[in-house]
Structures are given as C-alpha cells and as structure tokens.
Amino acid sequence: MLLKTEQLCKKFGGLTAVNAIDFHIASGEVVAVIGPNGSGKTTFFNVISGILPATAGRILFNDEDVTAFKAHDITKRGMARTFQNIRLFQSLTARDNIVIGRYSRNSSGLFDGLFHTTRLKQEERENEVKAAELLEFVGLTAQRDVKARSLPYGAQRRLEIARALASQPSLLLLDEPAAGMNPREVDALLKLIEKLKATGLTILLIEHQMRLVMGIAERLIVFDHGEKIAEGAPQEVRRNAKVVEAYIGPEVSAGAKH
C-alpha cells in the first residue's frame, strides 16, 4: 500500500472532524473522496499531508509511520498536494512557483547559497529544465513570467498542480481541483488528470463535480460527519442508500413513491 490510515481521528475541541477512518490507496490508483460540505474531507487531507496533527490513529506512507511528521517531512517522502482555496505564491511568477515546488528535490544550503557552488548551479539548471517541462505540461509556457495573482482562475488551478508535480511525488492529493471552474476549464482539467493517470501517478482527489469523479476515479470513498459511510466503484456508490441519504436526506415515506 502506498498510503494507509488506521483509525485516523482529528478533533477540534469537542468537534470530531475526522472519526476513525480506515483508508488505503495502492500505487497507480485514482481514488476520489466525496461527501457533503463539512463532512471532514479537507481536514482528512490536512491530516495526512501533515498540515494538521492527528489526534489519534496512524498514517503509513510507503510502509513508514508518518503520523507525527510535519508537512515538510511528508513532502520530502513523496506526497504533494494542492489546496481547496488556491495557495499559490501570489506575487511570484509562474516559473518561480514551480521552482519553489522543486525545493524538496534540491539539497543546497546556506553555504552553497553564499558562494553559488557548483551544486547550486547544477540544481538551478535542473530546476529550469523541469520548470519549462511542467509549464508546457499544464499549458502555461506563454505565462512563464506572469505573476500568479494575474493569471486567470483556471490557469491558477493548473499552475498549482504543476507546482505540486515539481516535487516529483509518488502520491498527488488534489483538493477540489475543479472548484469554481467553468465547463470548459473542467474539460481541460479532466484531460490533465487523465494524462497524469496515464503516467502511473497515484492520485487522491476531493471533488464535488460528479462528471469529473465518475469519469476518472476507480474507487470512491464517501464521508459524512467525519465518518466513512461508503466505499466502492463509482456506480455502486451512486446507488448506495446511505450515500443518497447523506446528500439528499432520508426518504420521506412509502406513500410518496410513484
């Protein structure tokens, strides 16, 4: 298993945002987490990516216990993510954003910085090549020197994915990548994720747009009130009574049937 959680919990005071989640994702899989607003999906992401500490339970990444790890240590081990509310480095250019995304793959320190050693120069050359590749991959080559905050919304989303990819992750977490996108942008995103899937990258995504989820995910996990209420292939989950109830509400009465 690439990533596995055992009885993972996250509490904020008296509120249990994530409750005893057992979850796993294998290498090469594409899995989507769905659920109503406030069901703990993003908190789940924040805990497994190390941004929030877990209250209880365990997280295993590549069979290593990373439960107590900080976000930067987890990134170094090959997990990258995007954010629901875009968190680009707004006043830096598209290229700079991707170069900083390469941070965890480089290793030069203060000394290399002061004397601009061959190691730093070597890394800079690699970063430049990689940044050009990734800009090409997400179709932002022309916007290389545009500040992130000046990019259109869809482009910002794609740049955030490129920045995450820059760390050469084995697992990519996408938190609502299609949020706020128009249908054309969603199509472009779908193509992008399919391309990533074809490279064998493992992807875990949170998504509301059913069109995207049904088209791309091999397996769905459904959250409600911090608990996992269903899991399985998209078509099965869609017919699951508990899932329908969580989204639409309980069935009123037998008399209401046609």
Added chain:
Amino acid sequence: MRKAVIFSLVVLAVTFVDSLDLTRDYIFPSYFKHILFVSLAYSVLTLSLNIVSGFIGQVSLGHAAFFGLGGYVSALLTQVYQAPFWPSFLLAGVIAALVGIPLGAPALRIRGPFLVVVTYGFGEVFRFIAINLDITGGPAGLPGLITPAIGGVSFSSIGVSGKEVFIVVMLVMALFLAFFMRQIGESRVGHAFAAIREDEIAAAAMGVNVAYHKLLAFVLGAFFAGLTGSLFVHYLSFISPDMLGSNESIMILTMVVVGGTLSITGSFVGAFLLTVLPEALRYLKDIVGLSYDPWLVLFGLLLVIMMRVKPQGILGVDTVFRR
C-alpha cells in the same frame, strides 16, 4: 556590482581625500566623517533588519536590542575581562545571534501586529535590564571603551581624524552583508524565505521547514546587528541604554520601510537619507533662524507621504504593508 564599486569609491574618496594633504584646510571635517560612519552603521542595521522584514516579511520592532546587546557584550568583555577587541567583536555577534532565537520563537506562532507588540516588548526589556544592572553602568552607561587595533596599531592613530579605519571596516561589513543577502536571495534558502513570506502553509507543503527558516532569518539579522553594535560602541568609546531602546528600533524599521523592503540598494538609501537629513536640517535651522528643530515635523510628514505615494519604499518592489 557596479553600484557597489562606485559606492565604495565615493566613500573611500570622502574618507581619505584629506590624508593626501592637498590643501591646508580639511575638505571634509571630522564631523562629516562621523555622519558617514553613522550612515554606514545604519546601513548595516537596515540590511540586517531587511533579512527579517524583507526576506520572510515579518515586522520586528526589537532590532535595536541586538545592536545594543552586541555593544554591551563587547564593552563588558573588553572593559571587565580585558579581552582584546576582535574576539569580543565576534562574540558580540554570536551572543546577539543566540538571543535572536528566543525573539524568533514567538514569530513561529504569531505574525503581523501581534509580533510587532512582542518584539517591541522584547527590546524594552533589554533596555530596562541595562538601566538597572550595576555591571552595565546603569542609566549612565559605560564610558572609556578601548579603541580597536589591527596588528598593534590603534584605529585612531591612522588618518587625520582617527575615524578613517572605522569607516573602512564598517564599509567592508556593509558590502559583505549586501553581497551575502544578494547571494542568499537567489539561492535555495532564498526560495524558502520567499515561500514563507508569500504563504507559510504552502511553503510547508513544498517541503520548506518553516520554523527553521524563520529562526534562521532572525539569527542572521541579530548576528550582523550585534557585530555593528560592537564596532559602533568602540567607535564612540561609550555605550548607554538608549542604544537598545524602541526609538532606535523604530528608526531602523523606518529606514527599511523608506528605502524599500527586500531592496539592498534601498537599505543604503533609507539609512543615508534618514541619517543625513536630520543633520542637514540642523544647519537649515541655524541659517533660517528657526527656534525649533524642523526634523521631527518633517519626519512625520515624510512617512505620511511615503505611505500615500509609495508604500513599497523608494526602491522596494513589494511590501509587507500590503494595501
């Protein structure tokens, strides 16, 4: 690079033109050289605060504490323990850097106005310690500090005013720090600083150790401020608690803001402008015959205009005081 060379040549020319003894009178009196030295000292301080305020975008109102701390460490080592100047000078930087860790620590949890209040308090604590301890000479400070020497030759025995060597040493420090900051700014550590300045959570998600780099910025800033403090007090051969106070801190922060956060050239501009201007206005006061010093009025006005017209500073590209 070219700017640095031209700047150094001008400073050296002003410093040494009298030594050539071309005229009977001094072209630049001792007083001018004093202003030049103070401007250079503030340039180093402004640059060192720019590591904190520019690189990681945190506002610190306690920076003078490191300046004064370096001064006191060096003064006490040389006076009480009879230590030679250069080891005391280095130790002043190191101790200031170590004290930079506890000041950086709150910055791991709080930012913006809250951090301003904490760092302000930090600076004032040091001032009150210096006022109330016997070993620091209380409010009167410590007079009669030794003059540094190189190879047994005292700084004050070289040059016509005795200030020349001090100016050269401070110039070397300023140039080194400017070089250091330019190199670091374009390195992987600089990327980490930029990421933290822009968005701490995203920085962590990129693999940046946010806590380590924040502390690093505070420690580096404190180190250079401590070194400056040491050289400064031995230049004056005197130290008093005023050096530690919030007035000094505010002045240094103002120089950063006026010159422009993140700008290395701007740090020099801010420091020179705010050191030379009050002195020039003192002349104006005598010439025009004003009964008050116009500096304080103009100082406030200058800041208001700066914030309205160019909040990013004269040479700044971006600002921690975002609109």
